[in-house]
Every structure is written in C-alpha cells, then in structure tokens.
Amino acid sequence: MNRISAALGHLASTLAFFTPQSGGSPNANQIDSLYKITLVIALVIFALVEGGLVYALVKFRKRKRKGAPAAQIRGNTRLEVGWTVAAALILVGLAVVTFAKLPSIQNPSNTGPGGDTLASSDGGLLYASSERKLPPNGKSLNIKVIGRQFIWQYVYPGASEPDGLGAPYSYEEMVVPTNTAVTLDVVAADVVHEWWVPPLGGKVQAIPGYHNYTWFKALKPGIYRGQCSFICGRGHARMIATVKAVPPAQFDAWLAEQKKLISEANQQAKIARAKLGTQTGAGQVENP
Numbered sequence: 001m002n003r004i005s006a007a008l009g010h011l012a013s014t015l016a017f018f019t020p021q022s023g024g025s026p027n028a029n030q031i032d033s034l035y036k037i038t039l040v041i042a043l044v045i046f047a048l049v050e051g052g053l054v055y056a057l058v059k060f061r062k063r064k065r066k067g068a069p070a071a072q073i074r075g076n077t078r079l080e081v082g083w084t085v086a087a088a089l090i091l092v093g094l095a096v097v098t099f100a101k102l103p104s105i106q107n108p109s110n111t112g113p114g115g116d117t118l119a120s121s122d123g124g125l126l127y128a129s130s131e132r133k134l135p136p137n138g139k140s141l142n143i144k145v146i147g148r149q150f151i152w153q154y155v156y157p158g159a160s161e162p163d164g165l166g167a168p169y170s171y172e173e174m175v176v177p178t179n180t181a182v183t184l185d186v187v188a189a190d191v192v193h194e195w196w197v198p199p200l201g202g203k204v205q206a207i208p209g210y211h212n213y214t215w216f217k218a219l220k221p222g223i224y225r226g227q228c229s230f231i232c233g234r235g236h237a238r239m240i241a242t243v244k245a246v247p248p249a250q251f252d253a254w255l256a257e258q259k260k261l262i263s264e265a266n267q268q269a270k271i272a273r274a275k276l277g278t279q280t281g282a283g284q285v286e287n288p
Ligand SMILES: [Cu+2]
Pocket: 147, 148, 150, 192, 193, 194, 228, 229, 230, 231, 232, 236, 239
C-alpha cells in the first residue's frame, strides 16, 4: 500500500512538471487536475498507438531470409469503426469531466476558517450577476485590478469619501489575507492587458470599457508570481504581478496603514492646493 501511494506521489510530481502551477488556490488546483486527467488519458493513448506501431513494424516486417513478401493488408472496418467510436467516447468523457469541474473553477468558495472576516465593504453595492460570481454566503474581499501601461494597480475596499476616493491602493504587489475569498474586478485604463498569476487561477483579460471578474483563495501565506500575459506595448515584459498572502491580522494592519498614509498624503495635497489657490501670477507660483 505504501509502495502504491509512493508510486502515485511520484507520478503526480512528474505530471506536475507538465501541468499548470497549482497549490495556491482551489480554482487553480481544479484547473491543474483537469490538465492531469487529460494528460494521463493522452499518455495511455500515446502508449497504445506507439506500441501498436512498433508491434506492427516488427511483426509484419519483410524478413530477408524467407524471401516471401510481407503481407499486404488494406483496411479493417471493425478496427476503423472501433478507434473512431473510442476517440469520440474519450472526447465525450473529457467534456463531462470538464463541465463537472467548471463550477468549482468559476464559482468562488466561502472564506475558510481563520480567514479574514471583512465582509464586502463596498457599501453593499457588490452584487452577484451571471458574470460576477460571489461565494455562497455573498461575502468576499473585493479588489479592483486596473491594468495600465505598464503596471498593475489594486484598489482595496475602504474608500474614505462617498465618491469612492481615498480607497487604499497598491501597485504591482497585491496584498491579501490567507484563506479568504478574494474577488477581483479586472479593468483596463488604456489598452488590453491580461491578469494571470498561475498558482492562483486562470487568465482574465483586462479590457478598456469592460469589467471582467475572477476570484481566488490563497491557501498558504507566501508570494505568488504572475505577469501581464497579453502583449500590451513596449513595457509589457516588465508588467509583473505579485500577490502576497499574509495572515488576516497582518493584512488588516497593512490595510489600515495604507489608509492612513493615503489620507495623510491627501491632507497634504489639500494644503498644497489651497496654497496654490492663494498665489497669483505665474512668476509667484512656487512648488508647494
Ligand atoms: Cu500589459
């Protein structure tokens, strides 16, 4: 039994070399297992086809000494019908498995035990639709992902002003609490970009004028690396995306600190603007 499980473990790690990164989020794990199922079926077919080919080559080769010509075989209706039907059945099987797994890839799951208890704090504006899926209990940490040449910006809930301004934000590195359902609103400020952090799920395009949605739940603390995966201009290669998952308490502290820093900066900007307003004449305007 131990040997079998060891062999299976070995097989899984070998397969993992060929399939997408996983382990970061349940949806990424489901995508990965779909790839693995397809890969195993493909390997079995590969072995059967190549094995049959080698068998036929050896068995029906022209033997020098005998002098008799190799058997000339043309067509075999049963065999041809057989492999056509078998191929169709395999495709049907793959379709069934894919559709069975699709909901667990597309639909966010609830925040797990020990996750951040932040409810959707968009003032109750967050609603589910056919595009935007929410966890069964309707609660997620919703982060807006804005793609722009050539950096990702993340806007977190917690706007200090009613028009949505003053919300905490960060660039390039998204900070999230572990074991918490995180839903993403993916938009673009200029051209098409694509959000992709492989260990946390599939690709999502950021398209100007549209909102696309995805989700993930970081299972362990750590750094998850990704990259804009839709060529978007000169700086595309540098448009990296990182997700840093930290324990919920650490996330709450980080978010509060960001909020404080941003409101301090906004206060200073207000003072600077007021100062600018009292100055007249281009020559008198000093840098505030
Ligand atoms: Cu881009």
